[in-house]
Structures are given as structure tokens and as C-alpha cells.
Amino acid sequence: MAITLTQIRAFLAVKTTGSVHVAADQLLISQPSVSAAVSALAGELGTALVERHGRGVRLTAAGEAFAPYAAQVLGLLEQGRFAALEAAHPESSKIRLVAVNTAGEYLVPPLIRAYRQLHPGISILLEVANRATVLERLQSRRADIGIGGRPPGRSLSGFPFLANELLVVGREIPADLAQASWLLREEGSGTRLATERLLADLDLGAPELQTLGSNGAIKHGLAVGLGITLISRFAVARELRDGQLVEIAVPGTPLTRPWHVLFAPSGPDRPAVRAFGEFLRSERARKLIEEYL
Amino acid sequence: MAITLTQIRAFLAVKTTGSVHVAADQLLISQPSVSAAVSALAGELGTALVERHGRGVRLTAAGEAFAPYAAQVLGLLEQGRFAALEAAHPESSKIRLVAVNTAGEYLVPPLIRAYRQLHPGISILLEVANRATVLERLQSRRADIGIGGRPPGRSLSGFPFLANELLVVGREIPADLAQASWLLREEGSGTRLATERLLADLDLGAPELQTLGSNGAIKHGLAVGLGITLISRFAVARELRDGQLVEIAVPGTPLTRPWHVLFAPSGPDRPAVRAFGEFLRSERARKLIEEYL
DNA sequence: CGTAACGATAGGCATACATCTATCGTTGTG
DNA sequence: CACAACGATAGATGTATGCCTATCGTTACG
Numbered sequence: 001m002a003i004t005l006t007q008i009r010a011f012l013a014v015k016t017t018g019s020v021h022v023a024a025d026q027l028l029i030s031q032p033s034v035s036a037a038v039s040a041l042a043g044e045l046g047t048a049l050v051e052r053h054g055r056g057v058r059l060t061a062a063g064e065a066f067a068p069y070a071a072q073v074l075g076l077l078e079q080g081r082f083a084a085l086e087a088a089h090p091e092s093s094k095i096r097l098v099a100v101n102t103a104g105e106y107l108v109p110p111l112i113r114a115y116r117q118l119h120p121g122i123s124i125l126l127e128v129a130n131r132a133t134v135l136e137r138l139q140s141r142r143a144d145i146g147i148g149g150r151p152p153g154r155s156l157s158g159f160p161f162l163a164n165e166l167l168v169v170g171r172e173i174p175a176d177l178a179q180a181s182w183l184l185r186e187e188g189s190g191t192r193l194a195t196e197r198l199l200a201d202l203d204l205g206a207p208e209l210q211t212l213g214s215n216g217a218i219k220h221g222l223a224v225g226l227g228i229t230l231i232s233r234f235a236v237a238r239e240l241r242d243g244q245l246v247e248i249a250v251p252g253t254p255l256t257r258p259w260h261v262l263f264a265p266s267g268p269d270r271p272a273v274r275a276f277g278e279f280l281r282s283e284r285a286r287k288l289i290e291e292y293l
Numbered sequence: 294m295a296i297t298l299t300q301i302r303a304f305l306a307v308k309t310t311g312s313v314h315v316a317a318d319q320l321l322i323s324q325p326s327v328s329a330a331v332s333a334l335a336g337e338l339g340t341a342l343v344e345r346h347g348r349g350v351r352l353t354a355a356g357e358a359f360a361p362y363a364a365q366v367l368g369l370l371e372q373g374r375f376a377a378l379e380a381a382h383p384e385s386s387k388i389r390l391v392a393v394n395t396a397g398e399y400l401v402p403p404l405i406r407a408y409r410q411l412h413p414g415i416s417i418l419l420e421v422a423n424r425a426t427v428l429e430r431l432q433s434r435r436a437d438i439g440i441g442g443r444p445p446g447r448s449l450s451g452f453p454f455l456a457n458e459l460l461v462v463g464r465e466i467p468a469d470l471a472q473a474s475w476l477l478r479e480e481g482s483g484t485r486l487a488t489e490r491l492l493a494d495l496d497l498g499a500p501e502l503q504t505l506g507s508n509g510a511i512k513h514g515l516a517v518g519l520g521i522t523l524i525s526r527f528a529v530a531r532e533l534r535d536g537q538l539v540e541i542a543v544p545g546t547p548l549t550r551p552w553h554v555l556f557a558p559s560g561p562d563r564p565a566v567r568a569f570g571e572f573l574r575s576e577r578a579r580k581l582i583e584e585y586l
Numbered sequence: 587c588g589t590a591a592c593g594a595t596a597g598g599c600a601t602a603c604a605t606c607t608a609t610c611g612t613t614g615t616g
Numbered sequence: 617c618a619c620a621a622c623g624a625t626a627g628a629t630g631t632a633t634g635c636c637t638a639t640c641g642t643t644a645c646g
Contacts, residue, residue, distance in 0.1 A: 004297065045373075069376060079362055080363060084342070087354040
């Protein structure tokens, strides 16, 4: 006769996996348990959350509406735990940072190093993910601060942080751009989004596209001549210098898309997080990072 | 081995009541149950939340830090329930409105009436409380929209709504203002806050103060000549017209302190709430209200 | 200084929560 | 059209959650 957090976790697992079966595997429990938890939750709420669709399930409108709240409940609880520990042991706070892939790989490590020298006790827990996930993490309060592209709307606040240039590179300059094959990041990636827009602007017809799930995979693809790609200068700086890759002149590139520091607005905020945010805003942060970059 | 919502409710009850005993009474369970729940929660979080203080308890720093998250978790869950029901039955949404006393008594009823004529299915659940509670309700997501004074900071967004004039009234004009006794609303009231500031500005020395818990009590106090007070023109319009009360000319009054419509920012938002917010923002709302006022 | 107020602890109990295995009903696919 | 994939249902079980009463330790207060 009460909503439980277990039910919420089960529901969210179903939402993210899109399947009761897979959710059960992920939660390390049996499929009927998940089924039961979700229908118990639906009973509590007074409305169905999932419905059968084909041989799988999908969320109902009510389920879609409820999901963000459910996610925030869990994120907030985690955040509350950090807040409590931080208040009890101010010198050993933990900050949950989530960064888009390229920033996470190239920018954040020096950032963390710089910050830890100033505040030795503070832990920075980094998650590296694509743009869509970064936004989700912030919105569901599972991260305190994010580093990614431009904030998408009023729901997230932030400020521009460091320049990031996207340019087109390949093993060699293709004879005909329209014939070139393009390597794309996975769905949900900000770089992919930028690439799609660029391709639409270029009006190349229907170029050959190949999705590869990470910057690393794309770089290997480039190395074997699989195609060309739009990628951050940070990610290919060395390869360009060594001549393994060359920049391809494409109208509209290089694209300047500065990274932004992102906050999930509102909600009680923690001193350690606020301090880290202010550090990022300071000139000092930029200098320290550039020093290590 | 898991945080439960019951534990959170117990903890919050202890926080708000300031006492394990009273919290138990309020939750209709025994005192040891509350004690156990709170210490279980503390165990989960890995830090003490309350500590003995004198013969009662008080929150530790960790408890104070955790409390707002706990409150938001419950508020968000309630909001999620509404969101789910709203998605399932769009025509019978519920909007949780919380208004400061004066606005709740004089302004909101016509507002509700006006809105319900436009959207017959929508229910507006009104809670009337003082300023402090209004802010707490919004921050903890236990209300969707608030009506009160100026928003206190960046954590709450809002816009000015309707004029509200605070003026000093009494049964008769006192011979010497410095000798007059002032009737105050309870702690946490915005009107009380305004009165305290006014008194400080007036520099009357140490006037006699008498706290009365509501606008109604104050009006009765005025009627029997207990003192004078700073109060909204709406609250005493009739008494002024009938001559039962008179306005007292005090430097700096009447104070103009427009009511504001307040939102708890961020978080997923519900269509019905958004629609109501936009209604309040519209010219139409003002006209309709003035019609009924 | 004794007593009342307040919480914590001890000890114990019921139930509903979170599970499981086995099976059935659908729905898509080869 | 049969079979595989997927969820829901049925039936059953352990346990920890939530709760109780009784009692003990402190702390303030008369």
C-alpha cells in the first residue's frame, strides 16, 4: 500500500532498457519480479505505466510523464546522501561530474588534477558519456555538474567554458567530397548532431554514413581509411601534427562550439559543488587547465 | 539495507516537529518506531542525522543538509503521481496552488473561479499558509505554483502579479505613534517581516508588540482597540469603507508590495501547470480577477 | 534532589515486500 | 503454421521492515 524505491528502480530499468526481460537481467532479479514491481507501482499511482506492444512493452503516456519524476527521486536521494556526508565530513566531499566524451577524455583530467591540488580532500567522480546522457544525468540529479555543449533550454543553466573546434579530418584529402564516406558517432552524441547539421547544410545528396560508437573507434576507422569525420581538434591534435591525419577544408568548418559548464538548476545545493562551480568560472581554472593541456 | 520512504517521512516529521515524541504522535505510530526509523536512515546514509540536545533532539549538520533533499523526494513523488494521472486523464488534472494568507483569502478564490470557468475539469487544490511555508512548499515540490511576495532568490522564479498595498490601520488614530501597540502576524509571515522592517525604519524605540496568528485574529484585535497594525488593503477594505477602522498616516506607508506568482524552477513540468502559469501571466487573468474582486 | 519529560534500547511479532519457479497467453517470425 | 520471444499470472517463501510494549538513561525543572 505504498510506493517503494524498489518499484521505482524497476520501473526506470524497464524504461531505459525498453524491456522487462532485460531490466530484470540488469537488476539481477527475475523477470516476474520486475513485472510485479511495475504493476504494483501502477496500482499505487492509479494508472497503468506500461502496456504491451507487440511482444514487448512500451510506456504509456502516464509512464512517460512519471519517469522523469522517478528518475529525479533516485538522483535526489543520492545527492542527499552526498550532502549529508559532506556536512559531516566537509573535507572529504564528493562531486559528481559528467562530461561529454571528448571533454571527458582531453579536458577533464587536467581539470581534476588542477582542482585536487587546491582541494586535496575532495573527490571528483567522473562519468564520461554522450551529450544525451549528460543532459539526462543532470536533469535526474545524478550528476552535480556537467561539461558539454550548449545547454538546450531553460531547464539547464550554464556558462561557456573553453573553446572547442570541430573540423573535418581524414587520412588523405578525398578527390570528391560528395563521394566520401562519413564516420559518425552514435545516436545521442553532440558531435553526431553537429555532423548531421553540417551535412544538411553542405547538401551533398546522400553521402555514405557509418556509425562508430566512440571517438577512439572513429580514429581507428580514419587510420584505416574508412572515411572522413567531423571531430574535435583536441581528439586529433597529435595525429594532425604527426601527419597521420590531415584536415580537410570543408565550407563552414572548423566549427567553433565552446564547451559549457552545466548545472541542473534549483534544488538545494551543496557547498562543495558550489565551490567547484565557482572554480570553473574563475580565470584561474582556465589557466591551470591550459597549463596541463 | 535500503533507504525507505517511511524512514524519510519519519525523519522529516522529526525535523518539522523538533521532537521524536511529537513526530510519533503526528505519524500515528509509537515513539520508538520513529526513533528506529531515523537511526536506520542514519545507518544507511553513514552519518548521524539527529543528536540529543538537552532532553530533546536536534538535527546534526548532516541532518540539516539532508532534509531538503528528503523533502524534495516526497514532493517530487507526489508531483509524479499527479503527472501520471494527468497524462492518463488530461481533462481532470490537479494543480497544487499555495498562497500566502491574504492572497489566499481575497485574491485566489476569484482566480480559481475564473480559471475553472475556462477549464471545467481542472481541480485547483489550494493551501493557504504564511510566506515561509509557501516557499518551503515550492522548494520541496509539494506545490506547483505559489502566490506570495517577492521571490527570495535565484532558487525560485516568478513574476509580479497584482498590486498589494500594506497600510497601517487602527480603530482610531493614536495620539502618539511611539506609544501605540502593534499587532503582528506570526513568525514566518511576510507581513510580519514587512512590519518589522517598517518599525526599524521608523525608529520608534521599542514599541509594544503583540503577535496574533492570523489576519482574522488581528482584525478582531483591531476591533477591540488592542492596537494598530500593518495590513493589506484587501483585508480591511470593507472595514475602512464602513468606518470601523481608519488608516493611520505613517511615513513610508502605504507600502506597495505586489504579489508574485512563484514557480519552483526546473524539474519536469506538467502541461496543466504550465497552462495555469500562462493563464496567470496573461492580461485576461488580471481582468477576470478584477471583475470578481 | 526527586521527579517528570524525553529518547534510546531491548525484545518480540506480523505482514507485506521482494523474491523465486513454473506455466500460460500473445505476438511476431522463420 | 509452428516455434521462439516476451510478459503476465499463479503459487509459494524468506525476511526485513515497520510496528508494538516495556524499560532504561539522561536532562531539566520544580
